[in-house]
Amino acid sequence: MNHLILTHGAGSNRNAPLLVAVANAFAAQGTEVSRVDLAFRQQGPHGPPRPGDAARDREGLRAEVVLARQKGGKRVWLGGHSYGGRQASMLAAEQPDLADALLLLSYPLHPPNKPQQLRTAHFPELKTRALFVHGSGDPFASTAEMREALKLIPAPTRLLEIESAGHDLGLKHADLAERIVEAFYQQL
Secondary structure (H helix, E strand, C coil): CCEEEEECCCCCCCCCHHHHHHHHHHHHCCCEEEEECCHHHHHCCCCCCCHHHHHHHHHHHHHHHHHHHHCCCCCEEEEEECHHHHHHHHHHHHCCCCCCEEEEECCCCCCCCCCCCCCCCCHHHCCCCEEEEEECCCCCCCHHHHHHHHCCCCCCEEEEEECCCCCCCCCCHHHHHHHHHHHHHHHC
16 A cells, blocks of 8 residues: 655644545545644644754655555655655655655745745755645745745756645635545556
């Protein structure tokens, strides 16, 4: 069985409506899904992660992948929204054989209005195929910036642009989730 481990952004948790919709859409296709809280969220229900939390957050994701493989996951995919997706991609760059594919929702390419502060240092080390889902109105990157950044990644990538959506990818999560699942399976 395929297994997707999905996590949240900096201001959210595993029960974010977008994650629930994406998890349900993958489950409807026969994929087992684990929505997980990152370590920083397990420490408290509110507030963003601190800079020192990132390594623990990645270690928690690594442990989830190992657990999914022990349960017999044929293919194990790793993904997340914003900060969670960034941590998933960094983990995949650190351990290229860990996950079979990445699902990155609203990757935070740079802080809003700070395009010079790119979060791409690990992209050249990323050997895991990835689907990036990006809203055309996302303040964390323009679509053109995302396209340019993806050129740094040696693995196969695909960009699914959601027209007029912001960082939250819009409010029609169920419809969007079906598009994401379809694009993800096409990327494999």
